[in-house]
Amino acid sequence: MTQLDFPLGNGHRHTSWSATRDAALRQLNTFAPRAGEKYARTRNHDRGPGNRLNVSALSPWIRHRVLLEEDVLTHVFARHSPQTAEKFIQEVVWRGYFKGWLEHRPFVWHQYKDELNRLTDGLGADRKLMKRFATATSGQTGIACFDAWSHELIETGYLHNHARMWFASIWIYTLGLPWQLGADFFYRHLLDGDPASNTLSWRWVGGLHTRGKTYLARPDNIARYTVGRFPLERGLAKTAPPLEEPPPGAPMPVRPADQIAEPVRCVLLVSEEDCHPESWAVHPAEPVAVVGLALTANRSPMPTSPTVRAFAEAAVSGAVTRAAEWYKCPDKGVLPSQDWPEALTALAKRAGADTIVTAYTPVGPVQDAMTAADADLGRQGIRMRQLRRRYDDLVWPHATAGFFKVKAKIPDILRGLGVLAGTT
Ligand SMILES: Cc1cc2nc3c(=O)[nH]c(=O)nc-3n(C[C@H](O)[C@H](O)[C@H](O)COP(=O)(O)OP(=O)(O)OC[C@H]3O[C@@H](n4cnc5c(N)ncnc54)[C@H](O)[C@@H]3O)c2cc1C
Known part of the structure; x- marks a missing residue:
């Protein structure tokens, strides 16, 4: 298995974002x-890429479920x-809130994808838009902080949460x-790029998630929270009027998950959505082979960054290796990203x-690909069983409106998970 290292910038010379579970547990x-x-x-302080000691920097592993929310919570409650850890837990x-919200409204994802395809198809014909887009994504706008974040994103695959908010606000306003186009730029370059957290955060900045509530990047706020790295930026928008779009409508029921009732021979399929197959509720099925599938190219009509591709592929292949040992099935491999249903x-x-x-598979490009493959597999007499985690079952039902509904249920969620000492 390839071991890939990316600079973690947490002040320790030897730490890095390696896609392995061991590396994730070390950082935790x-x-x-x-x-x-x-x-x-x-x-809230973004001290720059060389110093991430004030945040966890765990998101690339959590996003691919190399590290589970339960792992993180258990370590923190120890x-x-x-x-004391209330803010971090939130x-x-x-x-989970964003994942659940999008599960209730998959059309928001499909609408985003359609609009992104339309915009990227039109870029070639709209030279002015193309130029402004290229200037922003190559960090040449002349806005020092924005240009630095563009470079940092491309080079490291990570941005601090506050920088993501400022960046999205400057991009839009x-x-x-x-x-x-901005959400897509992030999704192609973030090691933690996630269809729910990313799309919905961009919508939140533009006033489409919490309707009418937008986020304005203010020069004094940037100067203060970047500890003086970007003193009073000039020329930033002074207002942030909400973007307009018809309301997304009422939440739909979440797609049902599958249960395994009988002892069938099965192939375990590990995708970049969940790289901890050891904890899947596979029993009574009997795994006879394990295969991996990384579909990072499906994220966008434009190329996904090699750094992101390499991280996801290493996370998947690491999970395949661990699962083959755990389930004692030596038949293991990785599927090609083209024609994978046939393979x-x-x-x-x-x-x-x-x-x-x-x-x-939650709403996003991997689910789109699995749904498209389902009928072909069915014609070959093969059925796919998708197992949902308890964590998602505990969080998602409350993710129908604002975060406050989920926040109020955090004590129940923690009890339900059994991650607090003395609970089951
Ligand atoms: C425009 C924009 C785009 C974003 N895109 C993504 C994305 O694609 N993938 C992603 O995982 N996060 C995304 N975020 C949320 C957040 O910025 C990152 O999760 C966080 O910066 C990751 O760094 P960390 O692990 O050090 O976070 P910490 O502050 O240490 O938080 C711990 C964990 O909590 C979760 N988390 C923290 N803040 C958020 C949040 N606001 N929304 C959702 N989860 C959160 C992450 O899993 C994170 O690893 C986005 C935020 C914005 C404003």
Whole structure:
């Protein structure tokens, strides 16, 4: 398995974003002592790529479920009370909230994709838009902070949360660029790029998520929270009027997950959506082979960054190796990203399995690809079973409106997970 290292910039010379679970657990152990009052007090400061000690920098692993929310919460509660770590826990749960919200409104994703395709198709013909877009994405706008964040994103695959907010706000309100192109730029370059957290955060900045409530990047706020790295930026927009779009409508029921009732021979399919197959509720199915699938190219009509591709591929192949050991099935491999349903069918037939077991694929490009493949697999007599995690079952039902509804349920969610000492 390839070991890929990306600069983590957490002040330690030897730490880096490697896609392995060991690396993720090391970073979790390093960060956990700081997840309490220190995190709450300092988390909003973006001290620059060389210093990420005030945040966890765990998002690339959490996003691919190399690290589970339960892992993070258990480690944090070993050192802090729920009260002391309240702010950090809320941030961890924001991810589940966004995932659940999009599960209830998949059309918001499809609308984003359609509009993005329309915009990218039209870029060649609209030279002015193309020029402004190229200037922004190559960090040549002349707005020092924005240009620095463009470079940092491309080079490291990470931006601090506050920088993401300022960046999105300047993109929309100062540069007047379509939010979908900005969301796509992030999604192609972030190691933690996620269809829910990314799309909905961009919508939040533009006033489409919390209707009418927008986020304005202010020069004094940037100067203060970048600890003087970007003193009073000139020329930033002074107002942030909400973007307009018809309301997304009422939440739909979440797509049902599958259960495994009988002891069937199965192939485990590990995608970049969930790289911890050891904890899937596979029983009573009997895995006879494990395969991986990374579909990072499906994120965008434009090329996904090599750094992002390499991280996701390494996360998937690491998970395949661990799963093959865990389930004792030596038959393992990685599927090609083109024509993968055919390769998967051939492998299942060779292994004498008519069932594919995978993690529930949430709304996004991997789900789009799995849905498109489902009918073909069915015609070959192969059925796919998607297992949903308890964490998602506990969080998603409350993610129908604003975050406050989920926040109020955090004590129940933690009890339901059994991550607090003395609970089950
Ligand atoms: C425009 C924009 C785009 C974003 N795109 C993504 C994305 O594609 N993927 C992604 O994981 N996060 C995204 N975020 C949320 C947030 O910026 C990152 O999760 C966070 O910066 C990751 O750094 P960290 O691990 O050090 O976070 P910490 O502050 O240490 O938080 C711990 C964990 O909580 C979760 N989390 C924290 N803040 C948020 C948040 N606001 N929304 C959702 N989850 C959160 C992450 O899993 C994170 O690893 C976006 C935010 C904005 C404003």
